[in-house]
Amino acid sequence: MGNKFFRLQRIKEQLKRFIALAFALFSAFLFIVSTHSKALIFEKISSASREAVSPVFDVVSTPFEKISEKMEAFQNYFNVYEENKKLRLENKALKGWQNKALSLMIENKELAHVLNYQKDLGTPSKTLPVLAEHHSIFSHSLVLAGGENKGIQKGNILLLNGALFGHVIEVGKTTSRALRLTDYFSRLPVFVGDMKEPAILMGDNSDEPDLVALPEETSLKEGDFVFSSGVAGVYPQGLAIGYVKKTKDGFKVRLMENKNNIGFVQVVDFGTSGLIENTCLNKEKE
Amino acid sequence: MRFLKKKYFSYFVPFFVMLFFAFFEAVFFVQGNKDIFLISLLTCFTFYFSVFNPKRLNILFIFVIGVFSDMLLFFPLGFQSCILCLMAFFAYLFKRSLLSLSFKGQWAVFCGVLLVVSLSGLSLLYLTQSKSVSFLLFFANYLTIVLSYPFIASFCAFINQKTGANG
Numbered sequence: 001m002g003n004k005f006f007r008l009q010r011i012k013e014q015l016k017r018f019i020a021l022a023f024a025l026f027s028a029f030l031f032i033v034s035t036h037s038k039a040l041i042f043e044k045i046s047s048a049s050r051e052a053v054s055p056v057f058d059v060v061s062t063p064f065e066k067i068s069e070k071m072e073a074f075q076n077y078f079n080v081y082e083e084n085k086k087l088r089l090e091n092k093a094l095k096g097w098q099n100k101a102l103s104l105m106i107e108n109k110e111l112a113h114v115l116n117y118q119k120d121l122g123t124p125s126k127t128l129p130v131l132a133e134h135h136s137i138f139s140h141s142l143v144l145a146g147g148e149n150k151g152i153q154k155g156n157i158l159l160l161n162g163a164l165f166g167h168v169i170e171v172g173k174t175t176s177r178a179l180r181l182t183d184y185f186s187r188l189p190v191f192v193g194d195m196k197e198p199a200i201l202m203g204d205n206s207d208e209p210d211l212v213a214l215p216e217e218t219s220l221k222e223g224d225f226v227f228s229s230g231v232a233g234v235y236p237q238g239l240a241i242g243y244v245k246k247t248k249d250g251f252k253v254r255l256m257e258n259k260n261n262i263g264f265v266q267v268v269d270f271g272t273s274g275l276i277e278n279t280c281l282n283k284e285k286e
Numbered sequence: 287m288r289f290l291k292k293k294y295f296s297y298f299v300p301f302f303v304m305l306f307f308a309f310f311e312a313v314f315f316v317q318g319n320k321d322i323f324l325i326s327l328l329t330c331f332t333f334y335f336s337v338f339n340p341k342r343l344n345i346l347f348i349f350v351i352g353v354f355s356d357m358l359l360f361f362p363l364g365f366q367s368c369i370l371c372l373m374a375f376f377a378y379l380f381k382r383s384l385l386s387l388s389f390k391g392q393w394a395v396f397c398g399v400l401l402v403v404s405l406s407g408l409s410l411l412y413l414t415q416s417k418s419v420s421f422l423l424f425f426a427n428y429l430t431i432v433l434s435y436p437f438i439a440s441f442c443a444f445i446n447q448k449t450g451a452n453g
Contacts, residue, residue: 017378020345024371028349031364032410049357056309136315136324139360 163256189231193224211251296449312358330438336377
């Protein structure tokens with residue numbers, strides 16, 4: 001009798017545990033689906049958790065950065081010969097570009113004089129340190145040490161050495177989160193080559209994003225220059241992005257700036273923030 | 287170490303250990319600029335504690351740790367929770383047979399369960415996000431967790447011993 005009672009108790013306990021597990025699994029699945037819909041509440045949770053953790057990340061990052069630097073220096077030691085050979089070739093090519101740039105500079109000056117061209121008065125920009133970098137199957141993003149306190153707005157554009165690098169997607173009080181061009185959710189209208197062929201630069205969480213939505217009879221070739229087209233008005237026109245790379249499956253883009261371990265980025269406000277904010281608000285209302 | 291045996295404190299030890307490890311893992315991957323693994327090393331902790339110390343790692347704790355890890359790694363909220371809950375489910379399912387096995391046997395079962403959970407994670411990823419992972423990264427992820435299990439299990443056994451857990 002007693003044995004039967006204990007057996008029943010155990011079965012009851014196991015049943016309880018499995019029901020709790022099934023409930024937890026269902027809740028987790030609901031969470032995933034809700035996060036995918038990009039609800040405002042999840043953005044707020046994510047932003048708040050990032051704000052809370054970022055100071056600790058900042059402190060802990062120092063030894064990791066040091067180790068990373070040492071390892072890189074150690075690896076470089078073995079690659080000196082190859083690196084030197086590569087640099088010689090690059091130097092040769094750069095000398096050619098230097099001559100070309102000088103003649104273009106003179107030509108540009110003359111044309112500007114003829115057309116009475118007024119130079120751009122400049123756009124407000126800030127240089128912010130990068131707190132953390134994320135490289136995962138889910139995101140290629142950065143956490144920046146500056147948010148509302150530094151006047152950062154959703155939609156501000158990230159430049160690295162003059163090349164387009166990404167844009168700000170979440171802004172907290174003291175930190176903000178930016179999406180890199182390589183991120184899965186990054187879509188950017190671009191022009192390719194001298195013919196200005198329109199295309200969409202689509203991130204796929206790899207180092208080289210895809211070029212899609214090209215015209216049917218395209219004349220793209222390896223090495224063609226890719227720059228922002230300004231279509232849709234989110235990114236301004238003419239920002240350098242990278243060069244075309246031909247693959248078996250189509251075209252990819254070798255980005256001009258795609259390094260990791262970034263110390264600082266330039267955040268520029270081209271006045272497109274309002275546009276993105278409005279789009280998000282409309283989505284929420286729907 | 288006497289304070290570890292205090293009833294209320296020892297109840298939360300596995301939870302806090304896993305929470306700390308989730309943070310440590312995030313710092314290692316994020317600050318080390320490594321490609322973040324899809325399946326976390328927390329699966330080892332979940333499996334071990336679910337078999338040998340289930341009373342001190344209940345489902346709510348597993349769920350919260352998963353969400354915390356997702357927040358730190360910028361994964362979709364709930365992904366790690368799903369993986370960890372699945373791991374706990376299999377651990378509960380095989381608990382009785384696992385307790386009678388040697389460590390090598392337990393490790394072999396863990397390898398099998400991890401493979402099933404990892405493949406479920408991949409399917410979930412594909413179903414909800416339409417994304418796939420390269421085979422190499424998946425294999426590296428799997429191998430790392432499998433090889434880490436003995437170390438993590440020894441560490442968990444040490445915690446169980448110090449906190450006087452009876453399984």
